[in-house]
Amino acid sequence: MPQDAIARIHAREVLDSRGNPTVEVRVQCAGGCCGRAIVPSGASTGKHEACELRDGDPKRYAGKGVQKAVAHVKETIAPALIGMPASDQSEIDRLMVELDGTPNKSRLGANALLGVSLACAHAAAAAQKLPLWHYLAGNREPSLPLPMVNLISGGLHAGRNLEFQDFLFLPVAARTYSEALEQAVAVYRSLGEVLRNHGFEGTLVGDEGGFGPRLENNEQAVEMILRALECAGLTPGKDAALAVDVASTHFYENGRYVLRDRAFAADDLTEMFHEWAEKYPIASIEDGMAEDDWSGWKLLTEKLGRRVQLIGDDLFATNPKRLARGCIEKTANSILIKLNQIGTLTETLVVIDQARAAGYRPVISARSGETEDATIADLAVATAAGQIKIGSIARSERLAKYNQLLRIEEHVSAFSRWQPVG
């Protein structure tokens, strides 16, 4: 038997950063090498994502157990994969998709498939004695990503204190990854102080580690961050830019975007983003329109797509068919990449290549429910994706990825500096 032939696949239920069960998979090869991966989980999930299989038994973890998905790994997937080379990623993933047999992986669960898919990649890298980023890069030139760092959380990540979900910082003048990270920490610290000085909560954090103050409105979040940038010695618009994840799917009701004080049609909301882009150094807007509001997306892209990075998260759901439609209809100019939205590593790599070929920027992203698993850090470097969105610089499930990038930086000198749109 070859050294990297899959000898054993084990799965178990572990907990994520919200204390919810999730799937961990361990793959062992004939030569003794192992790979392990833990699947993340979203809160503001889109309806076009692959199915995260939960037990639905109210007596365990309020129905959120994943024992069914774990059983599918052990009883259905493992027997089919034993003996295959762990490095045959595309065949492993193809076979699992076939075994599942549904369009959204609802029979076996995308959480079951992704755990196995990633654990195989880790095991294959270990068998080749390569770090994961090196193994995944293959012939590609690896590059450290620019981090897009969460500062203030709102929406479903912080008890709906604000409508918009994330207010983020882009260290656009940083020359290295570690310099970008150091700036992020400085800005985060000064934001805590700015919030406290203005009488707001500057300690409690949301699901991704961003501050979760009860501000008056979305605009006030931007104002607070601009102050924090200045306090940290950065010049907004020159060496610091802002990004927002509007996550607008989650306040879209009957064709209108419902904010606290008023409801917007897509063209009014576009106008509001346009005003923001004129007034503030906003370089990136994610999910400015809802997941199925293709005409709203078209409007937004026509108006701002030549100067602002417009990222489709719920819109594309890391799905090749949805991205293909976006390319034809010219909606957005960037795509958020979340492994568990599609469910296998191979399909994720295909979407990244598809995006690049169409001139869309891929942004590798964590979920709001995360763990110590740092696979996305290696993935971002291996694919030279350019940007990564992990969350804030607080909470260890976030730091697991930031720290992995620091380790990789000792071996990879290339860093993807910010490229303005247009």
Ligand code: PGA
């Ligand atoms: P989620 O949030 O993981 O809760 O979906 C992340 C995002 O919307 O980018």
Ligand code: ZN
């Ligand atoms: Zn998002």
